[in-house]
Amino acid sequence: MPNRLTAWIASDIVALTLREGALHVALVRRQAAAERGKWALPGGFLLDGESAEDAAHRELAEETGLEAAGVRLEQLATYSAPDRDTAHTTRVISVAWLALAADLPDAAAGTDAADAAWVPVEKALRMRLAFDHRQILRDGVERARAKLEYTTAATAFLPETFTLSDLRAVYAAVWGEDLDAANFHRKLTRADGFLEDTGEVRTGRGRPATLYRAGPATELNPPFMR
Structure with a gap:
């Protein structure tokens, strides 16, 4: 009979937003003994009776000051992986989450973090993050990039109303490449149910x-591929 596994469950969050035209991720400087002082993704262990999703929202608020709304x-x-967190004697399994939002405020460290900041994704991917958080970040960024091909997730980075140029700036920032304006506008305005004209203009x-x-x-039809 196999040995029963004892493990702790954590929720870690790849929270992405656009700041000054570039894709940024929320990072916190760890205050706990394990990997203390290192930058990491916001996250922590589930509380008794709490779902992984609820834990993700709670940890995002506690460690960065970002609330669930929006x-x-x-x-x-x-x-x-059995060795992903060697700082604890008990095995730690992480349920990772991708969070996308527009116009998020400056990250403010809460009770569980020594510091919090929005860091450009390209810089964060070169940092030595705690545990396996750099791999989780890589996976989160690639998921966000792929979602822009097949879904309408790009609008999560924008306010309620926006121009096509605003939308193109989202794609350019997330994909890390310039896009031809005429081709972009033609394809995206033809996508079924993606955009609604408000009848207003920005002067x-x-x-x-x-x-x-x-x-x-919710799905982009036809897809808009990189």
Whole structure:
């Protein structure tokens, strides 16, 4: 008969937003003894009677000051390598989450973190993060990039109304590449249920720009590939 596994369950969050036109991730400087002082993704152990999703929302608020409202959260993957957390004598399994949101405030360290900050993703991917958090971050960023191909998730990074140029800036920041404006506008305005014309425009320098809102679709049809 196999030995029964004793393990702790944690929720870790890859929280992404756009700041100054670049994709950023929320990181916290660990205050707990395990990997103390290292930068890590927000996260922590589940409390008694708490779901992994509820723990993700709680830890995001406790460690960074970011509340659940306005954050699109989805499960990313489960990380269960036996040696992923050698700082604890009990095995630790992490349920990782991807959180996307627009116009998030400055990250503020809560009770469980010594510091919190929004860090450009390209910089964070070069940092020596605690545990296996750099791999989780890589997986989260790739999931976000893929979601922009097949779903309408790009609107999660935008306010309620936006222009096509705003939307193109999201794709450019998440994918890390410039996009041809004419081709982008033609394809995205033809996608079923992706965008709704508000009938309003944004004025400023140059030609007034049509304002859109997110349509009812959740999947991008046809897909818009990198």
